[in-house]
Amino acid sequence: MSEIEQIDAAGRLRHLLSLEGLERRRIESIIEQAHHYLTPIGAPPARDTILEGVTVVNLFFEPSTRTRASFELAARRLSADVLSLDVNTSSRAKGESVIDTIYTLEAMQADIFVVRDASTGVPASIARHVAPHISVLNAGESDVSHPTQGLLDLMTIQLEKGDPTRLTVAIVGDIRHSRVARSAYEALMHFQVGELRLVGPAELLPDQALFAGASRETNLEKGIAGADVVMALRIQKERFAQMSEIPDPQEYFRRYGLTEERLQAARDDAIVMHPGPMNRGVEIDSATADGKRSVIRRQVTCGTAVRMAVLAQVSEHIRAGHG
Numbered sequence: 001m002s003e004i005e006q007i008d009a010a011g012r013l014r015h016l017l018s019l020e021g022l023e024r025r026r027i028e029s030i031i032e033q034a035h036h037y038l039t040p041i042g043a044p045p046a047r048d049t050i051l052e053g054v055t056v057v058n059l060f061f062e063p064s065t066r067t068r069a070s071f072e073l074a075a076r077r078l079s080a081d082v083l084s085l086d087v088n089t090s091s092r093a094k095g096e097s098v099i100d101t102i103y104t105l106e107a108m109q110a111d112i113f114v115v116r117d118a119s120t121g122v123p124a125s126i127a128r129h130v131a132p133h134i135s136v137l138n139a140g141e142s143d144v145s146h147p148t149q150g151l152l153d154l155m156t157i158q159l160e161k162g163d164p165t166r167l168t169v170a171i172v173g174d175i176r177h178s179r180v181a182r183s184a185y186e187a188l189m190h191f192q193v194g195e196l197r198l199v200g201p202a203e204l205l206p207d208q209a210l211f212a213g214a215s216r217e218t219n220l221e222k223g224i225a226g227a228d229v230v231m232a233l234r235i236q237k238e239r240f241a242q243m244s245e246i247p248d249p250q251e252y253f254r255r256y257g258l259t260e261e262r263l264q265a266a267r268d269d270a271i272v273m274h275p276g277p278m279n280r281g282v283e284i285d286s287a288t289a290d291g292k293r294s295v296i297r298r299q300v301t302c303g304t305a306v307r308m309a310v311l312a313q314v315s316e317h318i319r320a321g322h323g
Contacts, residue, residue: 004127010320013313015127017138019147019186027190031155033309034302037077041301045073050312051080056112057105058084060139061098064116066276066300067139067148071114074307078315083110098122099129106131111318112311116140133321135314143177148310149275150183152303153231154191159302160271160295161228164188168195170224170266172256173233173283174204175211180233180275185211199223200256203243204235220256227266231273232258232283249282258284260291271295 006021008014019027037046056075060068068084075082083105102113112135115123120142127136140146154164161167169188175181175198188196196214198205205216217223224230235252246252258272272284272293280286289296 004124008317008320010317012317012320013135013310014317015123015136016147016310016314017123017127017136018145019150019183019190020145022190024190027151027154027187030151030306030309030313031158033312034151034155034305037305037308038302041297045077046305046308047077047079048308048312049079051075051078051315053081054111054315054318055081055083055109056114056311057110058082058114058139059101060084060114060116061122062116062118062140064140066303067116067146070300070303071137071139071307071311074304074311075112077304078308078311080112080311098126102126102129106134111135112137112314114139118142120144131321133318135318137310137314140179143179144182146179146183147186148303148307149180150185150187151310152299152306153180153184153273153275154187155302155306156273156295156299157188157229157271160298164191164193166194167228168197168226169193169229169231170197170199170227171231171233172199172220172223172258174235174239175200175233176204176206177236177239178233181206181211184231185214189213197223197227201243201246201252204239220262221265224263224270225265227270229271229273230258230263230266231275232278233275234277234279235283249279253282253285257282258288260285260288260293263288263293273299275299 006015039046114137116139123136123138123141138145138147171181197217198214199217202218240248274296
């Protein structure tokens, strides 16, 4: 991915494939712009005409509710023309290659491709093949990257807790297979988080070569002790077959499920996050998910604002390309 330039020659954001290669000032500018699109729940959503005449195509080759809906709303609120392909009826399901699908949509004058895929490297591959004026946004890639999720998590943490350099953040769950954890790590490290802890069963913690600078802990209470932020991750059913000590969801909840009682180990004002979708009674109980510590809905609201900001920023590259 590193050989693909995410910033164009004029310093404008062209692609968003990963947070790893972005400078901190770029991340700051996206979040600053997202603040302009953030409105309180119950108030009318922010709107803009910055994408008028721009066509955004959502290519979700993997199921999604939150991210897809968020990108659709973000694009429409910026006045874009929006096309969302149904993966079950797309030409790819009939055997057409992804690149041929891209070429077809280019011929229909698409400008932005928002891509989610279960395979590693698909967003970057598309970015290599698109016309010079076109932008590609990674909406979730295998277990390696989910940059807008990392941005919205960082924005939520800053809004709720302030300067990350003073914070202890604990991410709990299946870190090994989580693109959410990867991108949260990249975002937090850009902002020099005070302490980052990875908490979960040994089989679900990442290799030592990954997540440099983060500590690892298999005991939940120790892992969240004194934490300012506790982020639970969704665990997929197939993971239980990979763990010798935790054979089922019930045992996982007993060992790693977030409850108000367990959160007493964290700071009194600690916040609880979850990227969704949640398995209630597995990663987190309902009292905690819906309780006073929870900022889970705040994350969703920040997500739409962040995606509006990213779309707005790449529109500058697109308009320059249109001449």
